Amino acid sequence: MRIGFVFDDTLDVFDGVQQHILTLGKALRERGHHVEYLVGQTAHPPVSGVHSMSRNMMVSFNGNRMRIPLLAPVRGIRKVLDEGRFDVLHVQAPYSPLMAGRVIKRADPGTGLVATYHIAPTGTMQLKGGQVLGRINAGSHRRIDQVISVSKVAADYARITAGVESRIIPNPIDVAAIRANRDRAGTESIDRLHGQGPHLVFLGRFVARKGADLLIEAIAQGERRGILPEGLHLTMAGKGPLLERCRQRAQDLATPIDFPGFVTESDKPALLASADLAVFPSTGGESFGIVLLEAMASGAGVILAGDNPGYRSTLQDDEEALVRVNDPQTPIILAERIARVFGNPDWARGIHRRQTALLSRYDVHSVADQVEEVYEQAIQDRLIR
Template sequence: MVCPYTWDVPGGVMAHVRDLAEALIADGHHVSVLAPASDDAPLPFYVTSAGRAIPVPYNGSVARLAFGFLSANRVRKWLREGRFDVLHVHEPAVPSVGLLACWAARGPIVATFHASFQRSRAMSVSAPVLHTALEKITGRIAVSDAARKTLVEHLGGDAVLIPNGVTVSRYAEAEPLDGWGPDGGVIGFLGRMDEPRKGLPVLLEAFTKLAPERPGVRLLIAGPGDASDVLAKVPPSLRDRVGVLGMVSEQEKARAYHSVDVFCAPNTHGESFGIVLAEAMAAGAAVLASDIPAFRKVLGEGQAGALFVTGDAASLAREAATLLDDPACRARLAAEARLAVRKYDWSTVARDVVRVYETVTATAVGGVEEEQQGRGLGSDDLAEPAARVPEGARTRGGDPL
């Protein structure tokens, strides 16, 4: 399995790859994961480093990718030594090790597409280059209708729909964090604090509207980013009511979900599923989310969580106030969420992925092999990232992570 994004920084695709790998291993399969990672990064036994990552602006975020001679050599070595029955590449259109793996391999190849976006100049410019890799894929998976639509419109072809998974048992039970609720007034957020599309500025604005009239309202924030930058956006008189945890472990994350009365996902765009929603639902939190299509679907159009107008701080504040004032409504949403999230448990999702593996290997002659030199990965494909990434998706300063 190949993860295009660095293993060093938590993210939706990385979490998907990690949890799928662990679910497959638990079912008795042999799994090896190749991913970008720093040389000194602590890695699970099943992960092999493809080399350090470089930050690249991509799809409204900053993706940390690996692409170059070192990564290409590690891809080939990993393929030679692995002798895999099937190669599963995540986000093969992203200029990282997944794309390199498609170029370097032949045989049964499955690809999972995660991203959702309206237009991509970079994708359009690079389409001819991508085609040489994507034409090798024998099975395609999309994690959501939005991701499937993006695939069809930008790259062509179709995919079977298999949603993101969540390890429900990991979040079902946990003790609240010391000093936190739920006490009827805690609103929670988890995501990259410095990434605008995750919507934290919208939540902070809504909090400044709610807090003056509600002395008991507090805000608990977790995720990568600078705490001082976050607190600078909050009036000084309210800062002691905002807790910023920074990056948290899986155990702390579960405790954070159990420390809030309302979990808020104020994301503004670019989400094809919403794994944080599934995690919060598994924890039995009352969810309040922006009404982007992906979130509406996960929450059953409001059945398993409340919705507010995307990007509208006043709408968020009104809906949060309604939930905080109505414990019965929060309990009902939490109960609906626990039921709705069961279909996303990895015990179900992993079985569907294995069926795709079985389909692509049933008609294949042999397993995954390294492509002969000169046919797949050529010297022009091994240029450093800043030279190969299409215009509009340049590296940010070229500095390594």
């Protein structure tokens, strides 16, 4: 098949949707498919076959900084579509009428159209905005043959904002590639990252909804109650507007916390492998939990996650691994759960076994099988219309 991924944002960063389409595209190419990317302004393409269709501008949405496209020139769209001769265009949704919407409207009548919904709104404003966008895109969305959502919460968003039902196919992770990066780092490097004593890792952006401040407050509560294991130390990796505040707050704690800043994709597996416990206490706005799966694939001991719909879906409702958020008692609850991980090895091993067993469900080869089925159905849908 000749496949074109359509995405309004840039491929110059490796955020969740970028990771999704690049990981899936790599697997599809390995299966013999021809894959191209029709994307927003991209100065440094990470793979071949990338077409920058429009210039982008930065905005804030759903608790994130993101880029939205300016008006994509029709001439450029037609050129890429004519030369691409795509069997399937796979649009990442929700999408902008200024770029992806224009591509959809100019797609060949015989090209199958698939959309994947990735988003989980953080509040009423974002949901209302999605409904407005859904009305704007109603005409182009009718051209889409098959709809995928990465989780139940993303499927709910698609139904509420675009009025469509969807098949749930999760985000893919390349388990073999993650483990290869970990193994390249070597046990000596992982042991050095682990250090002496129990090691807890947080990896994510330092923004309110990712919960870094909740984790620091949980450590403070654990210290007050004397329930944390001896020698516990933390690595809190990432960057963002709350980083300096978290650094200052950490100075009041007895528990050592290292803030190494941004960690590259190739270095992430070694850091996560060094974790006896990885904690991701996000309060919401997550349609899925790729970072949870990265930690599992890397070999982290136990993963604890904020009980938001996206993370709950990823962990298959594992109550022991989910921590209640958006509650005044969350820091205490999290402190007690951290203490239990280190104080009850049999309980912790049970969580680890369940989490490791999840990986086959999310591995890119399993996901690619399902996506190929959707592509074939979309092409069939075109033949009978």
